[in-house]
Amino acid sequence: MYQYTAFDRQLVKNRAAQFRDQLERNLAGTLGDAEFRPLRLQNGWYIQRYAPMLRVSVPYGELSSRQLHVLAKIAREYDQPAAELFEQAQHTQDQLSNTPAPRLKHGYGHFTTRVNVQYNWIPLTKAADVMDLLASVDLHGIQTSGNCIRNVASDALAGIATDEVADPRPFCEIIRQWGTLHPEFSFLPRKFKISVTGGAEDRAALPWYDVGLQLVKNAEGELGFVVRVGGGMGRTPVISPVVREFLPWNQILNYLEAVIRVYNGYGRRDNVWKARIKILVKAEGQRYVDQVEAEYRAIVEQDGAPHTITQAELDRVSACFVPPVLPTVSSTSQPITAAEESEYQRWLARNVSAHRNPALRAVTLSFKRLGYAPGDATEDQLDAAADLAQQYSAGEARVTHDQNLLLPWVHENQLPDLWRAARALGLAKPNIGLLTDMISCPGGDFCSLANARSIPIAAAITERYQDLDELFDLGDIDLHISGCINSCGHHHSGHIGILGVDKDGREWYQVSLGGSDGTRLSGPATPGKVVGPSFGALEVPGVIEAVLTTYKNLRQGREHFIDTLRRVGHEPFKLAANAARIPDLPEGEDVLHNKPGYARDTQEA
Template identity: 50%
Template sequence: MYRYDSDDQALVDERVVQFRDQTRRYLDGKLTEDQFRPLRLMNGLYIQRHAPMLRVSIPYGLLGSDQLRMLGSIARRYDRGYGHITTRQNIQFNWPTLESVPDILADLASVQMHAIQTSGNCIRNITSDHLAGVADDEVADPRPYCELIRQWATLHPEFSYLPRKFKIAVTGSRTDRAATQVHDIGLRLVRDDNGELGVEVLVGGGLGRTPIIGEVLRPFLPLRHLLSYLEAILRVYNLLGRRDNKYKSRIKILVRAMGVEAFRERVEEHWQHLREQPELTLEPEDIETVSAHFAPPPYRDDVDASGVQSLLETDPAFARWYARNTRKHGRDGYRIVFVSLKKPGIAPGDITDIQLEGLADLADRYSFGEARATHTQNLVLADVPLDALDGLWRDLDALGLATPNIGTAADMICCPGLDFCSLANAGSIDVAAAIHERFDDLDYLYDLGDLRINMSGCMNACGHHHVAHIGVLGVDKKGREFYQLTLGGSSADAAALGDRIGPAVPKDQVVDTLEALLDTFVALREGEESFLDTYRRVGIQPFKEQAYANAH
């Protein structure tokens, strides 16, 4: 993984010193709330419903074992013993005191981490495929390009105060696991007819109050021009994006208002003045230097897979975990392992200090000292030899991290909702718990197949409900919590926004309504058809009829 050079470390250390002074002056009454707000937001600090919340950046989701240990220490020393993995591959701490935040940032800096640009109207954490570098369907590893973009974007003087927040996702696989079509900019590594590696550039995607699927701005861009083209896009947005209405200030609104062709013309116009600037040109040696940080680890050639095969035949519990929580690796003899943060009774995405530190030990022992955060609020150990799977499974189980539910209806995405967020209209965590309680039969969940349920407590859509197979959105109706349900969304290759089935249902009817939807799916599916395929074949009407058949 990428490690800081002296310039990186100096920048992060200096930011800690600056924010410590800014916090002291605010606490002493020398800075007003309005003066302090943009300063804290640029350092990832929110004021939530009950306490400050600190969002820590995990660039493209990659974590070293030393960083996992530090996050565990921070959770124990400054929080309430846990952190929360987000859909943007970051981690949040929900209970630090304001006075302690500079100390937390100093601890993070000691392991090459920070909270810079995890909030505010700037370029946020660069996200990517959580299987980057190990997926068997990969065109090329996207992580070097994520890192090059991160270096370009960090504290970029022209783009530190954009009209609104800005999110970039990069994938290098044929299967889109990075949700590139619902980002402000989505980048897909592709090859042209001559085999040259470049990027397809998508623009104008996003969720929130106005969900939009992004459009192709350029089908193929040579890699040497990546940064200059991004600069041109951001420059057009910065100049033309609305600043009078925060609900209409995202780039997706600008692209829709102008039309993609007119937007492309303005980008190309600016790009002509930027494309040959040396500081924005990626030469082969630039890419090679960064790519060296992501060289394959020292894989073994003597992995013995016979023990795994024996366990699959004799141990049903291991076989369930293997089938649900592991995936094919790009190299023979290895397996990708998902670490489930969706154990029943635990808020989706939460991980304790003990689990963070224990996972650090397991990363060192089994996966070359690295872990990854996923868009679905889980973690991944990407490079596990087959002959170590049994030991890893048992160790994960001892930590409460081996629930065999990845990809099932129990593997829900869920924002913190009304329990923490000051923007939320309704609870999310308690609804997720009720769903877990109702659908606790693993065999039933496996029979349903891959099913994505996403839940958000407000229209900001931090839970990505718009692109769920079944989306759940909390709304407020005269002080009561209601929930709108949508069907047929997807953030994968054929991305789609879900269709609302009808009126919102009260909180106490959400689980019953969900059960009616799943019963309808079971009745209508053909063979092993997935929920999404069934929905696309039969349409919304039969689901809608059953969802409201017993409404009261």
């Protein structure tokens, strides 16, 4: 993991102190809400449906055990709303409809698809104390909101994958440092997201990002990047085009400066729905690329030296990512018994990944289980995960794109002991990559932007598919759920996507099929296609079941769902989905009203 320097720590502590002053002035009435809003947003504080929400930045997903323990402390001591507020929120949820739904919870953290951590119930009056606590372990919320360069994402297997050309994490860190509080790029037309990978397989959803960077080597063996620009989900899903087949690694900051400067100058600011870089790239095409290339040449020729990465700088940052010195494992774990064998083998098959070090494995702790929203981790589970990371993974864990937690440095001889420990905590469900390993945003239970709730839909599908034999028979399926068009649940890239929509002021759900995030199994990145008119909440589990039954009837051998869908086409699945509608379905669920006095933070999602 990257080790903060004295400068890094001072920057974070100064920012926390600055935010405390801003918050105190706002609470005292000397700094107005309108003036305070962009300040709190760029420190990660939103106002949601019932309470503030904090998004904590986790650079490229890496967390230490110490940091996880502090995240648990925040959940335990600060993610605690006033009893009256929580009771009022629960009462409001109960009135929304008669659809069974999980009860609201507090005292937990939520892993996001952008490998960050969120809290939904911290009172704003305690926000400064939380920021100080985060700063004590090199964490913060800087630029987790606002129209700026957001947290840099990467592959959860970065630095340990068997197919890597080079470790992308040093480049992620260099880009993070360059983009943090960048004076020119702090007020862009819209938010800006970058993802970097070093693997031959894209496990970082590069085509869906504003900028996607893939490390490669050219014919001469030189290291560089394939550069993609202009991807994104939301109202207009776009797969980014490649604008550079090869960019020397040392020029990446100069090229990013050109990409973002042209966007900053020409991106739309008159319409929030058309302000992302994808709209500019799609509209201008080659003209945009030509402008970027011209700007890049000017930067290199005139003032590029300060941001041309030297070998010494790359070596300095790379030294922070040297594999940890692991203790010698003198003996193996207690052998797996005959009674444990079947369950253990399933866990090995789904939750354990190969490692570049043949003696090690990467292990995914599943945070997709009955009774919890996807990606939610209670205070005790965060502490337990920290302990598992300390004991089995050199004190390191990683938040994954799929809202789980990965332990990257596990010795293969310790796998049985780790499995038993994780199983006792409820974190060893062997469902990684299966239907119930679904992605879901918090939806209308918390988010003021949502058109519909996501968590009850995820819960209903999870409850229906608890039989592991059935899940393993269905095989690899990406199910993604978003509560609104902002697409925080990445519904566009799901093999099965579910989108909450507002239909005549009520909750309905649009189902799409055939999306891909660009992994080898899923194929080239593409948005799914909608199967027809939206469905009521009560219909959705039956629609999913009808789609999966159709798959089982049409597949050839062990053919994956996505491959069957592409081979036979969408039509039989569309017919099955629409045939699953409930006749005379009661009128759609009640509209999700915003809590009076709470602003909609459209600077995002």
